[in-house]
Amino acid sequence: MAGLLSGLAVVEASSFVASPTAGLYLAQLGAEVIRIDQIGGGPDFRRWPQAPNGASLYWENLNRGKKSVALDLARPEGRELMQALAASTGQFLTNYPVDGFLAHAALAKRRSELITVRVMGTAQGGPALDYTVNAAVGIPQITGPAELGDTPVNHVLPAWDLLTGAYAAFTMLAAVQHRAASGSGGEYRIPLQDVATGSIANLGMIAEALVTAPRPRLGNDVFGAFGRDFVTADGKRLMLMAITPKQWSGLVAVLGLGEAVARVEAERRVSFAVDEGLRFAHRDALFPLIEASLARRTSGELIPALESHGCCFGGYQSVAEAAHDPALVTANPLFGSAANPSGECYPAASAFLSEPRAPPRSAPQLGAHTEEVLAERLGLSAAEIGRLHDDGLIG
CATH class of the missing domain: 3.30.1540 (formyl-coa transferase, domain 3)
Known part of the structure; x- marks a missing residue:
């Protein structure tokens, strides 16, 4: 199972949930996923939940099995290295802006058959998060008991982020297959807002609102069953x-x-x-x-x-109770032990396939694979890597 995607290498430049989830799924199925990180960590490197020492339990679980290259992305030289790495494998996964220095057209000049899978907020390039999109598609208005009236209820699970991440991983593999048949790469954009709206449409909820009537709040009753x-x-x-x-x-x-x-x-x-x-x-x-x-x-x-x-x-049961439940966690072969950057010891999830199983892998220490990847992917010598390190461009 761990080798299903053996031989596929993907460079990932992303943060938060959707795009890192796509990289996680690819890594769990055997792809070599190389994260490009800002020296000192990106905007989600300390994101909650945190361990007592301040390390992000969120970050180290969304990035299991990946490699990490740390660059100074505030400097032109660091961005040049990032562009070279993004094109180096032929597969690039990101949620960076469409028109920045990681624009597909710029990267494709380095490698014409490059595949870029880009997670976006909206199709127009505007910002959107799971919780803002969820509010827009109306789910909080039909969540919770009828007594709440018009008061919205946000749920805590970032469902649209997770669906977008899974769809991005699927799109990457579809694009790789298409390139094998046609020889052409391309950029494939996946807007979070469209994933949410399209998903509720696929469930018949858009049609329901237009053809019959908006669905009322039902509390814990399951609609239609x-x-x-x-x-x-x-x-x-x-x-x-x-x-x-x-x-x-x-x-x-x-x-x-x-x-x-x-x-x-x-x-x-x-x-x-x-x-x-x-x-x-x-x-x-x-x-x-x-x-x-x-x-x-x-x-x-x-x-x-x-x-x-x-x-x-x-x-x-509570999440704490679930964490001690033998069927769910403690006796479930989905979980195993792995070293964690936080230093904490807890059950870690592996790939969701039930057979065959592979043990979970550790998340990288920030920048742990910088020298290895620069040498392997860009062909830099030890002297060149040493100069970059001395200049503070890599970490």
């Missing part, structure tokens, strides 16, 4: 879902609600057996039945029964 959180007799909160007929019939059997559900079906002249939309539409009658049944049973009774009937459910 049977799903919500319920509390057991011992205070355990479970998220119960019933998407498929098997999941629904299993849930009804476990909770002993066959007769009660049949009465609702007869009264309302519907059948919940196969149509998840009907279970959602008639949740006003179904939810109270589920609530009453779970209120009489402990989680210790319910969970084994739900598992044996193939039901879909999950318990709520």
Whole structure:
């Protein structure tokens, strides 16, 4: 698995979430990913969350398995080195501005078949972050309980950044395949705003707003299907879902609600057996039945029964609890040990493929591979590298 992209080298000049995520995924699948960093670190080098010593836990996890070259990018000579490195492998990943010194046209003069994958805020080149884009596409207006009225609720997961990063990695591989067939490179731009808007359109939400009506706030109810959180007799909160007929019939059997559900079906002249939309539409009658049944049973009774009937459910827990959960982290082969620049020891994630597994790799110390990469990629001699170091151009 670690060698799926063996032989592919990508230079990355990026910060924050989307573009570094693309580089991370490529590195996890075996590509050589070479980060170009400002001496002393870029704008996200100390980004929260931080270790007690101030090192960024965020930075060292988004940059696992990469190499780091540190340059003084405030000086023309440092930017010249960056341009040469960006073109050196034939693959360049960045979220730097379109028209700066890393413009594709300038880099392609050094290597005509160069592929540049550029993550952007908007297609016009304007700034945008996950949280501003999320606000613009309307998700905060349909998140949270109805009692909030028009008050928006921002969620903490940067979903659009993560989707953009994955799409950028996919685009890089598609561009490499295209070049192998055609011989031509090019610049491929991925605007974060378009990823967000296109994603909600792909889910039918744009059409829904125009063809029917804007979706209301539903709290923890799952739109269009049977799903919500319920509390057991011992205070355990479970998220119960019933998407498929098997999941629904299993849930009804476990909770002993066959007769009660049949009465609702007869009264309302519907059948919940196969149509998840009907279970959602008639949740006003179904939810109270589920609530009453779970209120009489402990989680210790319910969970084994739900598992044996193939039901879909999950318990709520904090991130701290998840970090100690054997199924999720402590006994999950997704996680392993790796040295960290922060000096902290904690489980580190490897590639998401379940088979075959490869252990997680460390993030680089800032500038740890500067001399190696300059010698290998640009053919600089030890004397030349020494001069650059003495001049403060590399770190």
